[in-house]
Amino acid sequence: MAVTNWGAANTVPLSTILADIELGRLVLPEFQRDWKWDDGRIIKLIASLLSSYPAGSLMFWDAERDTVQTRAINNAPPPAAAGPQTLILDGQQRLTALWTALKKSATPERKFYLRIDSLLKLHEHPPKNDAAWGEAFNEIVERRKPKKGKKHATGPFPDRADEISEQILPIEELGPGGGVIQWLYDWAEFHKVSQRYRDGIINQLKDFSNYQFPVIYLNASNTLAAVCNIFETVNSQGVVLGPYDLLAARWYKDVKLRDLWEDNVRDDLKKALGEDPYPILQIHSLVSTGDQCLESAKISPSATRPDVMELDAKLTETNWAPVIKALSDTVKLLRNDCGWSSPSSMPYPPLLNTMTAWTFLTRKLPPKERAEALMLAQRLYFASVFTQNYDQGSTSAMGRDVKALARATRERTPLAGAVEDFVPELFAAMIRTETMSAKAVLGSALLLVSGAHAKDFYTGGGLFDKARVAEDGVDKHHIFPKAFLKNQGEPKDRANVVANVTYLRDDSNQAIGSSAPSVYLQASEKLGHNVGELLRRHGIGPDALSAMRRDDFTAFIEARSRYLSAAADLLVKGGISIEDAVLRVTA
Numbered sequence: 001m002a003v004t005n006w007g008a009a010n011t012v013p014l015s016t017i018l019a020d021i022e023l024g025r026l027v028l029p030e031f032q033r034d035w036k037w038d039d040g041r042i043i044k045l046i047a048s049l050l051s052s053y054p055a056g057s058l059m060f061w062d063a064e065r066d067t068v069q070t071r072a073i074n075n076a077p078p079p080a081a082a083g084p085q086t087l088i089l090d091g092q093q094r095l096t097a098l099w100t101a102l103k104k105s106a107t108p109e110r111k112f113y114l115r116i117d118s119l120l121k122l123h124e125h126p127p128k129n130d131a132a133w134g135e136a137f138n139e140i141v142e143r144r145k146p147k148k149g150k151k152h153a154t155g156p157f158p159d160r161a162d163e164i165s166e167q168i169l170p171i172e173e174l175g176p177g178g179g180v181i182q183w184l185y186d187w188a189e190f191h192k193v194s195q196r197y198r199d200g201i202i203n204q205l206k207d208f209s210n211y212q213f214p215v216i217y218l219n220a221s222n223t224l225a226a227v228c229n230i231f232e233t234v235n236s237q238g239v240v241l242g243p244y245d246l247l248a249a250r251w252y253k254d255v256k257l258r259d260l261w262e263d264n265v266r267d268d269l270k271k272a273l274g275e276d277p278y279p280i281l282q283i284h285s286l287v288s289t290g291d292q293c294l295e296s297a298k299i300s301p302s303a304t305r306p307d308v309m310e311l312d313a314k315l316t317e318t319n320w321a322p323v324i325k326a327l328s329d330t331v332k333l334l335r336n337d338c339g340w341s342s343p344s345s346m347p348y349p350p351l352l353n354t355m356t357a358w359t360f361l362t363r364k365l366p367p368k369e370r371a372e373a374l375m376l377a378q379r380l381y382f383a384s385v386f387t388q389n390y391d392q393g394s395t396s397a398m399g400r401d402v403k404a405l406a407r408a409t410r411e412r413t414p415l416a417g418a419v420e421d422f423v424p425e426l427f428a429a430m431i432r433t434e435t436m437s438a439k440a441v442l443g444s445a446l447l448l449v450s451g452a453h454a455k456d457f458y459t460g461g462g463l464f465d466k467a468r469v470a471e472d473g474v475d476k477h478h479i480f481p482k483a484f485l486k487n488q489g490e491p492k493d494r495a496n497v498v499a500n501v502t503y504l505r506d507d508s509n510q511a512i513g514s515s516a517p518s519v520y521l522q523a524s525e526k527l528g529h530n531v532g533e534l535l536r537r538h539g540i541g542p543d544a545l546s547a548m549r550r551d552d553f554t555a556f557i558e559a560r561s562r563y564l565s566a567a568a569d570l571l572v573k574g575g576i577s578i579e580d581a582v583l584r585v586t587a
Contacts (some may be wrong), residue, residue: 007062007218014049014098015176015209017058021073021099024080026060029087030069035096039112039143039391042097046112046171047137049098049211050204057214058091061227064220073099089218089227102175102209111157114174115140116187116201117167123200135304139396141171164190174208181206243308244277251313260320269324272331272352279353281308282395283323284316286357286402293406294361301402303353303395319360326360327352333359333374338381339451339578347443348390351381354398358405365409373409375574380405382571383418385444386427422572428565432557435496436476445498445539446476448567451578454537458508458520460529477504479540479560480553483514490553499557499564502538517548517556537579539564541586 020026048055063085070079070087073096079085088095101112118140127133144157158166164187173180181202188198218227248257261270261277273279282303288311290301330352334340346352355377362373380401384390390397401417408415427444434441478485478500485495512520524531532545540548541563547556566585570576576584 007216007222009214009216011212012058012215013210013212017095017213018099018102018176018209020086021076021095022103024072024077025084026086026088026095027070027072027079028092029061029063029089030071032088032092035074035093037093037097040394041093042101042112043141043143044138045094045097046101046141049208050114050137050141051133052211055094055211055213056091057216058095059089059216059218060091061087061089061218061222062220063087063227075100075103086217091213101171102178104172112141112143112171113163113168114171114205115142115167116169116184119201119204120167120193120197123197132306135306139393142168142393143391144168167191174205176209178209180208243281243305247281247309247311247313255313255317257316260317264320265324266328269327269331272327274349278308279349280323280327281311281316282350282353282398283327283356283360284308284311284319286353286398287319287323287360288312288315290357290361290399290402290406293403294365294410297407297410299403299406300399301357301406302399304399305395322363323356323360326363327356330356330359333378334381337378337451337577339447339449341447341450347385347440347447348394350390350394350398351384354384354401355381357398357402361402361406362409369409373405376405376408376415379419379572379574380415380417382568383422385440385447386568386572387418387421387423388430388440388444389418389421391440419572422569424565424569427568428561431499431561431564432497434498435493436498436501437496438498442476442498442501444568445501445564446503448564448578448582449502449538452537452539452582453579454503455534456505456508457502457531457534457538458512458524458529459505459527460524460534473506474503475506475509476501477506477509479538479548480517480551480556481512481514484516484551485553487514488553494553497557499560500553516551518551521548536583536586539567539582539586 017026045055065085068087070085072078073088073092076099118136122133122136122140127136158168160183163170164183167187169180169183169187172178173183184198184202184205187193188195244257244261251257261280265273265277265280285303285308286301289307290299293299293301331340334346334352334355340346358377359374362370365373384397384401404415404417407413414420430438430441431445436442478495479502480495480500482492482495486492515523521531532542535545535548540560544556544559544563547553547559563582563585567578567581570581570584571578
């Protein structure tokens, strides 16, 4: 017999959803996967809601209590002990992202902001169409990390006065109970903004928390087996059409885009791109919009989605082979000179697009000038990695950086942007405090290890450079073993800080086990290895080695972070290889 009473569909404001999460009434079934969104996806979701774009439907289940085990979404209050309870079947990632951004107490380690000065410019000079308007929001929503210095005396984040002065509106002010209207009145008064533009921005932002989500409600009469079947279908069968799919469909009469990808891109280059053809289209957009940037300051290369969608089919086909050649040359440069050991180890994949576009655009320069231009790009790569410059707005960063490279090359002026922004002390602080879950920070430290041609410091074997890091039996491991630190009373996250991680063979890691560094260093030396020389290429100089021999974890972290940041500083300044930089600072 057909099921006719499965549930109902409705629309629900975001404010109601967040209130139910706070009260522990809207929770997750335990079989839901963990939350995995990065900041970039959170920013895109916030931008979609600010633009009033559809952000997908949600699916909830009004299940009987104790039907399945439940848990709260990340950083939310625990499930309510009594009363009605609704389970999230589809929408966990989006709802957790919004909770993370909108609740003041949810994520004390980070905050999301809206650049009101940029929004004001949009109101003063409205984009030509809705697509351009929505794309602009991706670039004016940003995440900020806590300040560890004395910039903001009131705490790790700007206080209200600083926010208004810097024109950065906390996204949490847009949520239920937020003070967005009063904040905007105070901002407009401080910056002498006209009533017209102030009211236009208020009208756009004040109803953010009333954004209406379409919600499908499954009622309690549905069996667990039926709901699990629905859940698996929703989470595994959805098809998302991106620009590559849309252009392939649009161009099918003129250019076989899928054939260009499948038949004309080597497997190793596909792997470098994460098996995703979209970055290739972004590179084509950069080179087509920036074709004359070396001759004119008026040219602004761009890789935004609207520009990708406006690519010319025939020009893309004409440029395909030289772009792939530039990609191949760039991958070779990154592997040989920039410490890139494998696709998964690149801190910011969009940097590959920036570097490839620049390699393509400089192909007609005289050899000497081109060598200088590529050296500039190498400095920019290091600076972008070490400053986390691609943490948000990576699409705009690509065009901005290609333009900066063109200006420095064309006018013979110092390279602006990330190179100017790099501060060794801030990089050292990140290495000391960020954990392995901060993949970009981890990758930026490990590229120094692979680029220095480090070997296994326990056995003296192996060579952790280029593709060899990706070989079986080599992985990221702790220098002070987690088990040892646990026995010493160190918190788990403290053991996982980036400064305590390097490449090591799995069998060496097993042999070390929970041994104190002083113990396993002696064991390695009894095998005849010069551990001091081996460790230098891991960014471990005399002070850090001395701390290892004393089993002094705090002193080790401080010392290694200094060595790695000093090597990074040399690379950003240019004219030195990773190997020479690491060996110089650890001498």
